[in-house]
Amino acid sequence: MVVEALIKIVIVLLTVLTAVSYLVLLERWISAWLQDRIGPNRTGPLGLFQPLADVLKLLLKEDIEPSQSEKWIHWLAPVISITVAFSVLAIIPFGSAIILSGKSYSLAIASNVNIGVLYIIALTSVGVYGITLAGWSSGSKYSLLGGLRSSAQMISYELTLGLGLVSVVMLCGTLDLGGIIQSQIAGGWNIIRAPLGFMLFLISSFAETNRQPFDLPEAEPELVGGYHTEYSSMKFALFFLAEYANMITASAVMSVLFLGGWHVPFLNTLGMDPSLLAVLGILAFGLKIFAFIFFFMWVRWSIPRFRYDQLMNLGWKVLLPLGIINIVITALEKTYLLH
Amino acid sequence: MLTNYIPLALMMMVAIGFGVIMANLSKWIGPRKPSREKLSVYESGMVPIGTTHERVSVKYYIVAMLFIIFDIEIVFLYPWAVTFDKIGAFALGEMFLFIGLLFIGYIYVVKKGALEWD
Numbered sequence: 449m450v451v452e453a454l455i456k457i458v459i460v461l462l463t464v465l466t467a468v469s470y471l472v473l474l475e476r477w478i479s480a481w482l483q484d485r486i487g488p489n490r491t492g493p494l495g496l497f498q499p500l501a502d503v504l505k506l507l508l509k510e511d512i513e514p515s516q517s518e519k520w521i522h523w524l525a526p527v528i529s530i531t532v533a534f535s536v537l538a539i540i541p542f543g544s545a546i547i548l549s550g551k552s553y554s555l556a557i558a559s560n561v562n563i564g565v566l567y568i569i570a571l572t573s574v575g576v577y578g579i580t581l582a583g584w585s586s587g588s589k590y591s592l593l594g595g596l597r598s599s600a601q602m603i604s605y606e607l608t609l610g611l612g613l614v615s616v617v618m619l620c621g622t623l624d625l626g627g628i629i630q631s632q633i634a635g636g637w638n639i640i641r642a643p644l645g646f647m648l649f650l651i652s653s654f655a656e657t658n659r660q661p662f663d664l665p666e667a668e669p670e671l672v673g674g675y676h677t678e679y680s681s682m683k684f685a686l687f688f689l690a691e692y693a694n695m696i697t698a699s700a701v702m703s704v705l706f707l708g709g710w711h712v713p714f715l716n717t718l719g720m721d722p723s724l725l726a727v728l729g730i731l732a733f734g735l736k737i738f739a740f741i742f743f744f745m746w747v748r749w750s751i752p753r754f755r756y757d758q759l760m761n762l763g764w765k766v767l768l769p770l771g772i773i774n775i776v777i778t779a780l781e782k783t784y785l786l787h
Numbered sequence: 788m789l790t791n792y793i794p795l796a797l798m799m800m801v802a803i804g805f806g807v808i809m810a811n812l813s814k815w816i817g818p819r820k821p822s823r824e825k826l827s828v829y830e831s832g833m834v835p836i837g838t839t840h841e842r843v844s845v846k847y848y849i850v851a852m853l854f855i856i857f858d859i860e861i862v863f864l865y866p867w868a869v870t871f872d873k874i875g876a877f878a879l880g881e882m883f884l885f886i887g888l889l890f891i892g893y894i895y896v897v898k899k900g901a902l903e904w905d
Contacts, residue, residue, distance in 0.1 A: 453794035457801050468840070511813040515826040516838065527806035533797065538798035558794035565863065584839075588828035592839045600847050610861040619866040635847055662799040681813030686806060692869055757904035760850070764902045768857070768893070775864065779879055782871065 456524040456557045460537055468692040469499030475745050476752060482749045499516070509681040516587030517678060524678070525585060526686035529578030532571050533693035539564050540700045541626050543710045546723065555730070556626070564611055564625040572609065572656055576602045579658070579675050586678035594674030597664045597756060604763040605655035605662070611771030612649035615642045615778040616705050629709040637713075639706040641781070644774045646706045648767055653698040655763070658691065660748035664756055699740035700733075707736050823892050860889050 453473030473488065473495065480487025488495035513519055543555040554560075561567065576599055583595015617623060619641050620631035632638055639646045655662040673679075676687045704710060710729035720728075754762070828835050867882055896902065 449790065450793065450797065453797050454801075456794070457798055461801065461805070507813060508817055509813060510818045510820065512821075512825060514828045515823075516835070523810055527810050528804065530806040530809070531802040534802035534805065535795075535799045538795050557798055558791060560791050561795065562791075586828065587839055588835075589830065589839055596843060596847055600850045603858075604850060607854065607857050607861060610858065611864075614868050615862045617865060617873045621872050623865070623869060623871060664843065672829065672831075681817055682809050683813070686809055712792050760904050762900065764853075765897065769890075772890060772893075775886065776883065779871070779882065783876065783879055 450480040451510050452553070453557055455536075460542075460557060461534065464534070464537065464693055464696060465689075467696060469503065470688055471695070471741065472502070472688075473498050475748075478742075478745045479749045482746075503685070506681055506685040507768065510673075511683065512678075512680045514587055514678045518585040518587070521581050522678075523584035523683070525578050525582035526683045526690070528581065529575065530686045530693070532578060534688040536568055536697045536701070537693075539567055539625055540641060540697070540704060541629060541709060542733060544726055546726045554626075559626060560624065562624050562754050564628075565617060565623040565705075569606075569610055571615065572606060573603075575656075575694070576606075578687075582679070582687070583675035586675070588676045588678050590672045591675050594664075594666055594671050596675070598658065598675060601662065601664055601759060601763070602653055602658075604760060605652040605767070608648050608652040608763065608767040608771050609656060611768070611775060612645045612652065612755035613705070615645035615774050618775070618778050618782055625704050625709075629704060629711060630710040633711050637706065637708045637711075642706075642778055643772070644770065644777065646702075648771050648774060649702060649706065651767060652763075653702060654744070654747070655759075657694045657698050658743075659695065659744055661751045661754050662759060663753060664759060665746075667753055695741055695744055699737040699744070702740055703733060703736040709733060709736075846904060853896060855902065856892075857889075860885075 476498075477483075477487045477495075488498045489500050491497040513522060516619070538557040539561050541554070541556040541559065545552045545554045545559075547553075548601060575599060580595045581603070582600040583591045583593070583598065586592070616628065616638055619635070619638060620628045622628060622631065628638075635641070654660075658664075658666065664674075666676065668674075676684055710733040710734045712728065716725065828837070863885070864882075867878060871878065
């Protein structure tokens, strides 16, 4: 079991690391495309070696620890960020169980974890520490402001995230991600059963991953680089990696919770081979994740940043009451409509 | 059942290991030429004034306190949501009472102006 888990971990991490490096390139392409520029095209064919060049450059840079920083915490913050970003991946089911030579293998690193949803919520909360400690320990005013802002922003939107999740748990009656997918296969995707919950979860995911229009923690025009102003070399790269890994994780979680994970409607009625069905399921899951990531990037290059008071007002005065109302709606829907 | 959690712990250990190695990698293979100017914090090119360990706007503490209150209430909703199917109309009434109380508290917070940023 340990060996099986380790093999899965290595596969997932390698996939995610490759995906992240090419997502950075993709984001630069998309931004160039949306702004009618050309984008990176010099490093290798079509600029495909750009991620490699970026990583090598960051690797060979000097590691600067500012004299006013709290050295140990300054080092710890990016480690926390990356640990949280990777750990959530452990419970994502990437496909239905596949059967190889009579033995069934589940395509999640940790399957049948009956607290799945709580695990996600708990780790997102820990993720706040990475950014807040980075801002506090750097000893720079820009970093401090970025860290403070991010802590307030992330905990505010975590409430909405949690409320959106409650409606999913109510509809599916389980906290296990595999169970949530099974329930959606039986009763329809949650995006149809709880559209308001999906909207709330989507908006707060943007805030939790610090993406535009909620990237106040690193707002360049006012805060230079925000919480990572004083970071260089691989420590900076870890924050960068964590941001993109978080984007992948958030997209995967949204696909599982609201879009049925690896489920494709009506595909199992065609009478296809089970192993082909499983492969198609994995591909469908990848496609759903990619669609969300593209949406994240599209929004980033289209919508201006919120002002801080607007951001807090949206979180506390619009989304939080909507989240509470959403629970009431879902409860009534479940009691009177779906029975 | 608890064996299901072993992979989670493994994943966390691998992730921590990855983070620790990466955070030290540049220190090991990168150049190291520190100077006083390079190690001073960035303040738009000026000589840094004072430290960052000063007073912080009280608004952040209020937001943090409100977060704890509301987050705990949301955590209470999870067990209810999981067993929602089995306990039926009684739980529905009970939870509406709970959410109603939560909402009254929320209105109090808003009326007190705890969420105003200016």
